[in-house]
Amino acid sequence: MKYEIFGGDFPAVTVFLERGESIYTQAGGLAWMSDQITMDTNVKGGLLAGFKRMLSGDSIFIADYIAESDNQEITLSASLPGTILPMTIDDDHHYIAQKGAFLGASQGVTVDMATTNSFWAGLFGGEGFFLQHLTGDGVVFVELDGSIREIDLKPGQTIKVDSGNVAMFEDCVAYDIESIKGFKNALFGGEGLFLTTLTGPGKVWLQTMTAKDLAGRLIPFLPKPSTTTIKMDD
Numbered sequence: 001m002k003y004e005i006f007g008g009d010f011p012a013v014t015v016f017l018e019r020g021e022s023i024y025t026q027a028g029g030l031a032w033m034s035d036q037i038t039m040d041t042n043v044k045g046g047l048l049a050g051f052k053r054m055l056s057g058d059s060i061f062i063a064d065y066i067a068e069s070d071n072q073e074i075t076l077s078a079s080l081p082g083t084i085l086p087m088t089i090d091d092d093h094h095y096i097a098q099k100g101a102f103l104g105a106s107q108g109v110t111v112d113m114a115t116t117n118s119f120w121a122g123l124f125g126g127e128g129f130f131l132q133h134l135t136g137d138g139v140v141f142v143e144l145d146g147s148i149r150e151i152d153l154k155p156g157q158t159i160k161v162d163s164g165n166v167a168m169f170e171d172c173v174a175y176d177i178e179s180i181k182g183f184k185n186a187l188f189g190g191e192g193l194f195l196t197t198l199t200g201p202g203k204v205w206l207q208t209m210t211a212k213d214l215a216g217r218l219i220p221f222l223p224k225p226s227t228t229t230i231k232m233d234d
Helices: 047-055 119-124 183-188 211-221
Strands: 002-006 012-017 022-026 030-033 037-042 062-067 072-077 082-089 095-097 102-106 109-115 130-136 138-145 148-153 158-161 166-170 174-179 194-199 202-207
Touching: 002 082, 012 022, 012 082, 012 102, 030 062, 082 130, 082 202, 102 109, 102 130, 109 138, 130 138, 138 166, 138 202, 148 158, 166 194
Parallel strands: none
Antiparallel strands: 002 012, 012 072, 022 062, 022 102, 030 072, 037 062, 082 138, 095 130, 095 166, 102 138, 109 130, 148 202, 158 194, 166 202, 174 194
């Protein structure tokens, strides 16, 4: 599959399709496409699979896009400032991604729901109890927040991450949390009570920004609703 990622901090990806080639996206993922591409909205894998996709941050419905002739193009855009990564999925490379990371994929890729192994990791790990599990065979495009740093963890090597900054990791990596040591650190350090831990072997992708942090920064600048006082005559 040929593709081009462009747009800098506001990225999009254009996928080039020949006759009979297709990709699928979550509902609403399309930015624009050539006129010889047909769209088919459906519940891929059935209602149970659709419900699991919904829990992992995507829609129940997906849209298949099929090229009816050669030299067709379809463009998918990210929903937030950040990074689009193309990932190759095969028997040796499966990934766990944050909720809502899936943007689009070739037909051989399966987007499923992954659950955290630890109750406390689900409660305090910053990603919730449900993540996205990317398996199968093909290419998948994921949208992540901010800039991305890829780290290859050796067996037994652990990295500690602020909750929410974990974007994606290979499914052989162990995901958990640990409490921040020290009363003052926990109370005044600004990082909350817990950090996420990722233990190798395997690759992890960390993001510099989170959607929650971006929303928090923008809220003070949003216009406040005006109030109108109606004076009633005696």
